[in-house]
Amino acid sequence: MLKFSEEQMTEFKRLVARYPEGKQKSALLPVLHLAQDSFGGWLSAETMDYVAELLQITPIEVYEVATFYSMYNLKPVGKYMFEVCQTGPCMLRGSDDIIAYIGEKLGIKPGETTADGMFTLKTVECLGACGYAPMMQLGKHYREHLTKEKVDAIIDECRKTAASLN
Amino acid sequence: MSKKLLLEKAHVEGIRYFDVYRREGGYRSVEKALKEMSPEAIVEEVKKSGLRGRGGAGFPAGMKWSFIAKPEGVPRHLVCNADESEPGTFKDRYLMEFIPHLLIEGLIVSSFALGSNDTYIYIRGEYAWIVDILEQAITEAKNNGFLGKNILGSGFDCNIHVQRGAGAYICGEETALIESLEGKRGNPRIKPPFPAVKGVWDRPTVVNNVETLAAVVPIINMGGDEYAKIGVGRSTGTKLISACGNINKPGVYEIDMTISVEEFIYSDEYCGGIPNGKKLKACIPGGSSVPILPANLLLKTAKGETRYMNYESLADGGFASGSMMGSGGFIVLDEDQCVVRHTLSLARFYRHESCGQCSPCREGTGWMEKILKNIEYGNGKMSDIDLLWDIQRKIEGNTICPLGDAAAWPVAAAIRHFRDEFEWHVLNPEESQKRNYGLAHYADPIHVPVA
Ligand SMILES: Cc1cc2nc3c(=O)[nH]c(=O)nc-3n(C[C@H](O)[C@H](O)[C@H](O)COP(=O)(O)O)c2cc1C
Numbered sequence: 001m002l003k004f005s006e007e008q009m010t011e012f013k014r015l016v017a018r019y020p021e022g023k024q025k026s027a028l029l030p031v032l033h034l035a036q037d038s039f040g041g042w043l044s045a046e047t048m049d050y051v052a053e054l055l056q057i058t059p060i061e062v063y064e065v066a067t068f069y070s071m072y073n074l075k076p077v078g079k080y081m082f083e084v085c086q087t088g089p090c091m092l093r094g095s096d097d098i099i100a101y102i103g104e105k106l107g108i109k110p111g112e113t114t115a116d117g118m119f120t121l122k123t124v125e126c127l128g129a130c131g132y133a134p135m136m137q138l139g140k141h142y143r144e145h146l147t148k149e150k151v152d153a154i155i156d157e158c159r160k161t162a163a164s165l166n
Numbered sequence: 167m168s169k170k171l172l173l174e175k176a177h178v179e180g181i182r183y184f185d186v187y188r189r190e191g192g193y194r195s196v197e198k199a200l201k202e203m204s205p206e207a208i209v210e211e212v213k214k215s216g217l218r219g220r221g222g223a224g225f226p227a228g229m230k231w232s233f234i235a236k237p238e239g240v241p242r243h244l245v246c247n248a249d250e251s252e253p254g255t256f257k258d259r260y261l262m263e264f265i266p267h268l269l270i271e272g273l274i275v276s277s278f279a280l281g282s283n284d285t286y287i288y289i290r291g292e293y294a295w296i297v298d299i300l301e302q303a304i305t306e307a308k309n310n311g312f313l314g315k316n317i318l319g320s321g322f323d324c325n326i327h328v329q330r331g332a333g334a335y336i337c338g339e340e341t342a343l344i345e346s347l348e349g350k351r352g353n354p355r356i357k358p359p360f361p362a363v364k365g366v367w368d369r370p371t372v373v374n375n376v377e378t379l380a381a382v383v384p385i386i387n388m389g390g391d392e393y394a395k396i397g398v399g400r401s402t403g404t405k406l407i408s409a410c411g412n413i414n415k416p417g418v419y420e421i422d423m424t425i426s427v428e429e430f431i432y433s434d435e436y437c438g439g440i441p442n443g444k445k446l447k448a449c450i451p452g453g454s455s456v457p458i459l460p461a462n463l464l465l466k467t468a469k470g471e472t473r474y475m476n477y478e479s480l481a482d483g484g485f486a487s488g489s490m491m492g493s494g495g496f497i498v499l500d501e502d503q504c505v506v507r508h509t510l511s512l513a514r515f516y517r518h519e520s521c522g523q524c525s526p527c528r529e530g531t532g533w534m535e536k537i538l539k540n541i542e543y544g545n546g547k548m549s550d551i552d553l554l555w556d557i558q559r560k561i562e563g564n565t566i567c568p569l570g571d572a573a574a575w576p577v578a579a580a581i582r583h584f585r586d587e588f589e590w591h592v593l594n595p596e597e598s599q600k601r602n603y604g605l606a607h608y609a610d611p612i613h614v615p616v617a
């Protein structure tokens with residue numbers, strides 16, 4: 001049985017308190033973010049059922065939402081997810097080449113995860129960084145003005161961080 | 167130099183923090199509004215300012231505010247739209263990241279004017295680090311008595327909450343945003359009822375863009391009449407433009423809407439021209455949803471007059487030969503770019519973002535993407551171009567929300583102005599895989615008959 005830690009529970013309560021009495025369902029999106037971050041970077045059926053129980057809504061209300069929004073992962077993803085923008089303005093600045101380069105370097109296609117579970121490559125639509133293109137989202141932050149050299153450095157950085165955490 | 171009202175202080179060291187922001191004159195508008203003005207008087211100033219919504223539609227903000235219903239005993243809400251997902255648009259992010267207190271200040275004054283005790287900022291989920299910046303600013307404002315109970319002894323209580331979305335362009339549409347704020351899928355609602363009558367939790371709600379609400383600060387400080395003197399005609403005040411694509415200096419610029427498009431693209435104060443001595447081919451001046459214009463129609467109107475960076479001038483000629491200010495996402499294409507490919511990329515975006523509620527939008531966006539893919543990859547037929555035209559026309563105006571139109575217009579404008587490039591792809595399936603069509607005559611001074 002999964003369960004939020006005490007600290008996560010405090011955050012959960014803070015989120016719910018922002019909405020009027022009886023409107024706790026409004027906290028669903030932020031709570032799903034919290035759950036995804038807390039339970040392995042994706043939303044399993046078990047996680048979603050737990051969220052439903054906490055918010056006192058039906059599981060289907062959670063599934064509906066989890067499948068609608070692109071930031072919720074419905075299957076496991078790599079430790080580091082490269083979400084590279086492929087929309088028009090980024091394309092004008094060479095995002096296609098960056099996506100191809102990452103794919104080649106990691107030996108995966110968009111949507112796939114490396115065999116060691118370290119990296120996932122995902123193409124996404126405009127992230128509001130068009131002036132700093134090409135770009136990708138990595139965790140909570142953006143990596144902008146990407147070049148092949150920068151991609152190399154980011155991959156090394158991820159490998160090093162992962163090694164130091166082990 | 168254009169007059170700056172929003173970003174003037176954005177580069178002051180430490181302006182992200184309350185103390186510096188306050189020292190630089192911040193929160194004066196809250197003092198003035200809450201101590202000296204009534205809510206009605208604030209709405210009146212915003213009306214006088216001529217401020218138009220900066221989220222894309224350009225609807226007069228003061229007028230929108232005056233529509234909010236005030237049933238006895240029902241709370242009202244102000245919701246700030248920080249979903250910013252229109253390709254080419256990254257101005258709200260800049261404002262929130264660098265000068266977050268300006269938004270918070272604008273929100274407090276606007277909440278007072280509308281009677282919102284709980285105000286929400288709905289921010290796109292990907293802007294995760296900006297949530298921290300905003301929450302920090304909110305905490306600072308609260309600690310200094312500008313938020314919370316009985317603000318500045320006025321008797322007005324206000325809290326601001328930041329709610330993260332989770333990746334869905336459609337949640338920028340105001341009724342989809344409200345659904346999302348209620349913890350549901352972002353399916354736009356059928357209007358009426360309008361949010362001003364029945365919005366979030368069925369309560370009267372006003373949804374405004376980040377930049378619109380920030381602009382309330384200078385309006386209150388200088389007065390609506392003074393604000394209205396800046397700019398030209400019905401394009402009052404300043405506008406943030408996020409410029410991207412093939413230009414030397416991509417970034418966010420505050421303009422006063424009196425400069426020409428040519429000056430904006432080529433002067434060093436703004437975009438700094440096109441890199442590598444390339445020529446300008448085309449531009450989408452107001453975010454991906456507005457019509458693309460070839461260089462000749464961008465710099466001059468069909469009548470041969472200079473085109474300016476304001477609402478009226480950008481729209482001059484209607485859809486036959488003009489475009490729109492939209493959200494201010496300015497996307498520049500140089501001579502090496504392929505309009506078919508760029509249009510395909512936008513079509514994919516809209517197919518991906520359609521919420522799927524209405525069949526013309528759900529089916530039409532997918533169909534357009536497929537046909538464009540065929541044309542781009544050398545498998546197109548001449549009749550496909552007419553078919554595309556036909557599909558986009560059948561989407562436009564036949565859907566619950568304007569995303570359908572937003573998906574149709576880019577395709578329509580690309581065919582209208584660049585039909586020969588589409589035809590060239592069809593006629594030269596092999597060659598078009600190896601090189602781009604180039605500039606053709608798009609930069610020549612031709613005259614388009616005005617319909
Ligand atoms: C598909 C779609 C996406 C939109 N996205 C945004 C957005 O990201 N930000 C925004 O402020 N307005 C967006 N709008 C416009 C809003 O519906 C609404 O008009 C706006 O928030 C009102 O604020 P304003 O009057 O201050 O511009 C979008 C509209 C549509 C149809």
Ligand code: SF4
Pocket residue numbers: 336353354519520521522523524525527528565566567568569570
């Ligand atoms: S037009 Fe498209 S996005 Fe808008 S409600 Fe219909 S299907 Fe959804």
Ligand code: FES
Pocket residue numbers: 085086087088089090091125126127128129130131133135253254255
């Ligand atoms: S198009 Fe890539 S961030 Fe906007």
